[in-house]
Each structure stands twice: as structure tokens, then as C-alpha cells.
Amino acid sequence: MAPIRNRREFIRDLGVGAAALPFLLNLPSLGFANQTQRKKRLVVMFSPNGIVPKTFWPDQEGEAFTFKESLKPLEPFRDRTLVLHGVCDKVRGDGDNHMRGMGCLLTGIELFPGNIQGGSDTPAGWAKGLSIDQEIKNHLQGQPETRTRFGSLEFGVMVPDRADTWTRMVYAGANKPLAPIDDPYQMFGKLYGNVKDKESLKSILDDLKDDLAKVGSKVSAEDRQLLQEHATFVREMEQELKESASAGHAVPEIEPGVKEDNDNIPKITKMQIDLMVNGFAADFARVATLQITNSVGGARMRWIGVTEGHHELSHNPDSDEKSQEKLTKINAWYCEQMAYLAKRLAETPEPGGGGSLLDNTLIVWTNELGKGNSHTLDDIPFVLVGNGLDFRMGRSLKYPKLPHNRLLLALAHGMGHTIERFGNPNYCGAGILPNLS
């Protein structure tokens, strides 16, 4: 029998049911008291313009369900997937649905009145509150045992270079949108720039020491003292660099020279996902978002044979079968990205603990609309993969049009942050979404 790697496996191997878990977890006699609480991670992945309901939502409820075309790529993770139908963005107020769909998606609160005019409705500005990922990040960063170097990482893919209500999903606070980093090289610099700088520094040290010695021989004895003192500091730096290098972790290689343009979306998405997984393995952050394009995003997926822009296609009526097929393909492609992320997490061992990163991570894939041509904010797609939050996975759930604030609350609770309200309290009803765990 393989050695038991952690308490979860130990308990699983004991054959104890989920109901008994809380009791067991409080038993120090099980001998795992020295093991710190397991890491929990949350990823929110966004794609725009709604989905095609008939090719997306499983017909069945419960554990016995079948994936339709849009969600087919998740088949390998069936047991670790939770599809939530019937969760609705009920936030109203200023701004059109694309704007509110984006700005209220993770904040659960209205937009301020403002000067940004949408395709309909009144003009609006930014959201009135912070987003749930930032709320959770602040909670984790507030405690030494869950604090990480960055707390959260905001990834993007081809996000237009303008800050407005359609391009910002993450908020650090009211009127404080955070720009996702959609350039993998910029993200790489943020994550590993200091390691790279140290490598460069190390590589010039010999030349620098020679230089100091050479110069020292050219000045008077009195002046030389100053240079000798300087040389001591350089030697100390060398020592410190050596020590920090042995404590460091591997820096991933990334493909050079990938330009930010539409046709590189698959490449950039993969690079960003790889960086995210590496970042988790190094415990740089416990929370991440991945915003692919933006609300109303118009990616042209030529790589799967779709030449029209995503947004224009999404306006076509349900009767336009060709468009429905293309939209289904588009969403299946987004789903593949989620599956790739899940796969990378599943094959990366959890450092310092047992299992894989996916055992301790929940990915939530969502969208600013339920359906592109109706612009509805009902039935917003929420597809969850991974075992990070102790939700009972491997199910398709159908809710009677419950507000999405309650899901946001459940994410916070799952991450150990038991707040009672989030966003507009009127949509927090009876607390977290029922039946998740």
C-alpha cells in the first residue's frame, strides 16, 4: 500500500464518510496536529458574451448528468466538476447589461452613475464595491498563516488597452478597478523579475571585483581605504546572493517574442495559465483571476474556423443555427482552457503537502451574461472544477433563480472567510447558496 500522504487521504482510506469528517478533524489523537491547515486557492476565469443554453446546460440534475458540446472538454474532470444553473445576477441600476454583467459580476453591487454610455439604459461609472476575490485576498493577507507574496494575481488575455466598465471585473474597492495584466512577459517580470535581476547581478560580480581592485591600485593609500570598504560591501552582496539563490525556486522558461494580437490568444492563454500554475506552486498567491478579453469581447477564433467576432455573433437570433454552432464552438474552446488549467493543476503536486494543486484549488468559470442575444443576466454560467473548497463535486445543480451574491458568499465561506453579506445585502437572502457541500 502506498504511504498515506496527508490527513485527507488518511481519512479517505479509513473509509469515513463526509458526515463524520468534522468530528475527525477535531481529533488531535489522529496524530496530524503538526500539519498546518491545508492551502486553499480560488481561480475565477472569465469569458464574454453569454453562452448557448441548449448546448451548455446539462439536462439532468444530480450526479448522473451528461456534458453537452460546450462543456465536453471537462469530461476528464467529471467527478471534480459542479455545474450551477439558475444563478442570476440580480443587481440593477445604471449601466447596460454588458456593463453591469461585468462590473457587478464579482462585486454583487450596483455601478455608480457616470459618463460611460452603453448600448441602452443610463450611463454609469465603476462598481460601488470591491470584488469577492479581493475580499478573500484581503482576508488571507490579514493572517500570517495564509499571507503570500502577492495575495492575488490578476491575469488577462487580450484585454483592450482602455479602462472602462466593460474591461474591468476586479475591484480593490468602490471606484477602484484593478487592471488585469494581459502581457505574459509583464506578468513574468512581476513574478520572477527579482530572481532574474539577481542572476544578472551575480553574473557581473567577478568583473566588478576586478574593476574595484584595478581602480584601487591607482589611487593614493589614503583614498584606497574608501574603495576597500566598498569592496567589502560587494563581497557581502555576493554572499547574500549565494544564500538567496539556494533558498529560491525554479523560474519557468517562457516562449520569447509572442506578440499581443488576436491570433495569439491561444498561445497567450496557455502562457498565462502556465504562469498561474507555477505561481501557485511557489505559493505567490492563493487567489487568481483570468479575464479572457472583456465584456463585449470580440475575439475572432480563426484557429477553430470562426472568422466573425465573438460579440457580433452573439447577437444573432436563436434561429440562426450556423451562429449557434459557432458560438457553441467558441464556448467549447473557452471550456478547453479551463480544462487545460485543471489538468495542469492536477498534474502538479501540492508542495509540502499531499495530492495535487487541483485538490486544493477551485476554478470558477463565468461570464457577464446568461445569453448573448437576449442580454439576460439570469442563468449566468457558473462552472466549478477542483476540490479546493470542499464543495461536493461531480454534480449538476439547478437553482430556482437565486441571486449570485449568495454564490459569492459561498466562495468566501469556502475559503475560510465567513462573512454574512457581500455586495448589495438585499441579494444575500438566507446566506450562502444551499446544497453546495
Place this chain on the structure above:
Amino acid sequence: MEAFAADRTGEQIYKQQCASCHGGTGEGTVDYPRALAGDRSVAQLSGLIAKTMPEDDPGSCVGDDANKVAAYIYESFYSSAARARNKPPRIELSRLTVRQYRNAVADLIGGFQESGGWDERRGVRGQYYKARQYRDGDRVFDRVDPEVRFDFGVTGPDPEKFQPNEFSIRWEGSVLAPETGEYEFIVRTENAASLWINDNRKPLIDALVKSGTDTEYRASIVLLGGRAYPLRLEFTKAKQGVDDSKNRKGKPPEVKASIALEWKLPHRPAETIPGHCLSPRMVPESFVVTTAFPPDDRSVGYERGTSVSKAWDQATTSAAIEVAGYVTSHLRQLANAQEKDSDREKKLREFCLRFVERAFRRPLSDDQKQRYIDRQFSDSKDLEIAVKRVVLLALKSPRFLYREVDGNADAYDVAARISFGLWDSLPDQALLNAAASGQLATREQVVRQAERMVTDLRTHAKVRAFFLHWLRVEQVPDLSKDAERFPGFDETIASDLRTSLDLFLEDVVWSEASDFRKLLLSDFLFLNGRLAKYYDVELLPDAPFQRVTLYPGERAGVLTHPYLMAAFAYTSTTSPIHRGVFISRSVLGRSLRPPPEAVAPLAPDLHAGLSTRDRVTLQTSPAACMTCHGRLNPLGFGLEHFDAVGRFREDEKGKPIDSTGIYETLSGGSVPFSGARELAGLLAASEETHTAFVEELFHTVVKQPIRAFGPRALSDLRRSFAANGFNIRKLIVEMIASTALPAREWKP
């Protein structure tokens, strides 16, 4: 021997018993060549002497004798303090000061971009559009606005030419940072706006999305003083996003529009960016290193780089990394190297060579090219990493960090002496060219370069910093005043006064005559509407700063400038002592010992009947005080006509002011005077004042002790200062001319 031991001093004992072997000042002799120098304490020395000295008769110098001679040796030449004291001043190896480092890096990078552009025009260029976007067809007019503070009401800039609810304005130009530090920029608008400062791509403030009720947007940026930075402000009163103008029905609501561009200088309250700091011409971006450095040693009265510390070394590492990051992300502009260029490597190597040569202020030898450029490129596959390594190596090299470290003593050293003297920065291309072509060999050639360079903004910044230091207001002082005695004297007035002092200094120093005496004698100053109201001068309330004569016949230049009068005063009364100390230390260059004991000033209300003058006299009447205050107080009393905010007064507490005083000259004379103008007249004509000014300015410019340049350096400069009508600019040029050329003592 014991019999007369008690009468002998340590010095006498040394001369009689020790000097024959150790030399008259412990320098050693042929038989005993080792100098008496070390780090033993007096007690240790005394023990050693009692036990071992003199060698031919140990035990003959013990007890009190040993103690006395040990103390004498220690104080006179043995201890490190004594050795430092006895050493003749010399030109010491110095690293760049923090100020020099920041400037050098800015100019190092700036040398790869087009330069300049701060001309005589003030204000910013405004382009007014009748649409929400900036399309030429919608451009209604351009004009230069002296500053940005507009209230357009509900009608807009011009009801004839603009729709009230859809117009946009773009202001472009440059902003001059008077001093180094963190600047907070503030945009106030009910509408939408974005502000770019020193970065034409990424806005410092992005408020193009109007959201909620915010009308104030702030962001901070570090700027180097004495430099201009590109500025762009875009303002729009219009809806953004989807254009729904075709669908609008009915009369649009009346909405107000306004915009103001303010800043907060380091330690100052917010103000509208004044026109005299704006230019309608856009200068290129420049690089400002933001790494924090430990402050330089200024224990001798000026910043110098004669010591290093671990914190400093770490700062140079962080700064080098910061610069390397900037360089590698701006290779397109700096090296003109595109990603796809087939000769990219060649371009980058050329760039690196120029970078290192500029950093080291001289061409590289073949060996050095190999070390600093070629090896870095051959060791690294990635071109950008190679560039990064070159930058790191160059900026960590002693050849960049120190002055004159490689013992060349050639024309390139002369070039660097000129540029660091005038600009605290690297030589520009013209200076390097002159060095390369042998055009820096004679005094005339040096003077020609110095005269070309002395009017540059960088000299303005250096000279301004010097004067604020000379006037002891380098750190912005807290000028809070008693609100009952001085109602209305608030943070804004205090800040305006500092600007007023700045403008006065700038006016005198950079006028044609640049006459030092005018600093002490002028009766004009600069006031804006706010200050004019406070000091009872007739100006429009929103008048910009202008030249005004205040209290004609009474004021005397900086000596009575309200900013200094307020700084050298208490919250409700003047302080003749502080004013006397200022004149004594700054103007006369006298060194003062601190008071023998800390003394709290006498409270004015305990002596309700006494004038400030009488109270100060009473307080300092003990003989122990009068050794210094006997000379200080009578100088400070001369300014008693100016109250704690610098307003002229005839009386205090109903008694007429007594502003008579005495100036005790160095030669022992006592010259009586009455009032600020007579005092200023004495000071302006005094050789003591001129000498003090020359010495202090020299130390700021050259950053080496003036006595290291020969015993006559100071008096020669003072004489030339007098011969040139006390022209400050000519004095600076003369300082450069007299110090840049001569070979400095030590050669390898």
C-alpha cells in the same frame, strides 16, 4: 625629578624626555621611525609609558607625569581625532553624492533622447474641441492658458462655438519641478479627465470614467528638481462609450463643467500649478530614479561623498536594477533598435558602448571594451540580458560611482569637474567633444564652456539649493503663527512666501548684474494677490506673483524677507537671537558654539511690560551668555522693526521700537547702526561677508575643502568677486576656472 614634576606640563615632559627619539610631534626619528599614532586610550598610553618608557630608563616617568604626557601625546598627535585635525586639508576621493547620482542617471539616459526645450514662454497650450473626441475637424481653437483653473458653468467655454454638454480640451506642455521630491498632482473636475506626467503612454491619473460623486483625483510621482517634464491633460464633458446622440430626446439636463490642475510640492499645501512653472512647449520624457538613498554626510556644512556605507551600496544596487529595467524596456527609443532589426545586436552593442562611455565620462580602452561590453554579450544568449548586465556593471563600477578614480588626470577629468561643479551631473556631449579635441587645455577654454553651461536649468537648481541652504531654510520650516496675533497667516501664506523668496533669489542671481549685494540691499520683493492683501499692498486678489516695493526705505533684501522674518521668530513674537544667529552664521560665516546649557526663553507674559528686546537682554545678561550673545543680540536687534510675520512696525506694546545695534568687525572694531538698512549696508560692504559667502558657495560647487586648493584660493576668489562687482554668476565661473585645470596632487 619628583620635586618639580608638579610644575611641568605634559608638553614639557615630552620635549625633555621623549622628543629626542619620537620627534617633536611624534613623527619618529631615524632610530625610531614609527610615528606615535594609534587607538589606545589615554589611560592605556599612560600605563604603557610608566612601564616601558624611556627605553633606557623605564620607570622614570610614572604617576602624574605619565598621565600628563599621555594626555599631551593623545591630544596633540596620537589619537585619530588629533591626526585628522593636524592633517592639511586635501582633495579626497569622493563618490557621487545622492544629488549627483540622480542627476547623472537622468542625464545618462537623457543623452540618448532629443533634449531640451525650456524656453521663455510660460503657460500651457490648450486645444479646444467641440466633440467628445480629439479630431482635427472638431478643433475650434488653440490658445495658451497661463494655468489650468476654469469654471465653464453650464454653458461651456463659449456658447457660440460649443455645445454646452459636449466639448473636450487637451492641454499640452511641460512642467518645471523646482525641487526634488515626491509631487502630488491633483485634478479637480465634475467631469472626466486624464493626466500624463513624464510618461506619454501611461496616465498618472486616469479619470476618463466619471463614476459617482468623486471630483478630486490625486496621484504622486517623484521628480528631480531643476528639470522640466512633459505634461498632458485631457478634459471632456461628454458621455463616453456608445454614441447615443441620435436617440436623445428633449432638452439635455444642465450640467456644470469645471477643471483645475493643482500640485502639492514636497511639504507644501496644494496650489494651482503656477504659470511660472509651466511651458507650452513639450519637452521629452526623462528618467527619474526612485530608489531611496541614505542621505549624504554634511557634517562639514555641505554634502560630500567621502564615505560609503552598506546602505549606500545596497541603494546603488537597487538603483542599478531600476535603471537596467528602464533601459531594457525602452531600447526602441534609446538604442533605436526594433525587435525585428537584423542588425539588432550591432545596434545594442553600439548603444552599450556609448552608455558605458557616458557613464564613465570618457572613452573606453580596448581592454575595457572587452570587459564592459564584449564579455557581457558573449556570455549571454539573450540580447536584453546582455544589455542589462552591461548597465548593471557600469552603474556598479567605481568608474561611474566615484569621481576621478582611474588616475588619468586628463581633459576628461577637466570636463567632469566643470559639469559636476555647475550641474552636479555628467558632462554633456559638447563638453566631451571639447575634451576629445583638446579644447579644454586653457583657462579661456574652460571659461568659455562654463559660461555656456552656467545658464542651464541644472545650474539654476544647484544655485537655488545653495541659497536655501545659505539662508537656513532648506528644510521647509513650520511657520505656524499664533492665530490671535496673526489672523490669516496660514499654510497658504507661508507657502506663498517661500515662492516669493524663490522668485526674489532667482531674479537677483539671474539678472544681468547678478549682484550679491542686491540680495542684502533690495527693497522690492514678489507678491501675489493673496500676499498683497496680507501685507497691505494693492493688487487684484488673483494677481500672479509680481515685483512690488514693500515698506519703501525700510526693507533690506533677504534680511527682512517676510519668509525669513517669520522663520526666525516664535509663533507670536520675534526672536532677535535667532535672527542674530542667522546673520552671524550665514552672512558672516562665523562659527558659534552651542549655549553652555539649554535655556528656555523667558515667557513674554511673565514680563508683560518688557519689549522683546528688553526681555532678550534680561535673559542673556549673565556673563557666561554675553560672551556670544554680546555679539549676536545687537545684530538681531537691528531687525526688530519686522514682526514675527515680517510686517513693518513702529512700536511694540505701545513703545517705539529700538532697532539700534552694533556690528563687531573681525579686526576688533565696533560699528554702531540703526535699523535693517544700515545693518545691511554694513554687511554688504564687509569683506567678512564676502569671504564667508565665497567659502560656502565654493564648498557647494566643488564639494572639496577650499584650503585643499592652496592657502590663497579663498582670498584670490574673494578678490576676483569684488573686482567683478560681486557678480555671483561670474564667481561661479571663476570657481570652475580656478579648480578645473590644475593637476591634483597625487599621481599613481
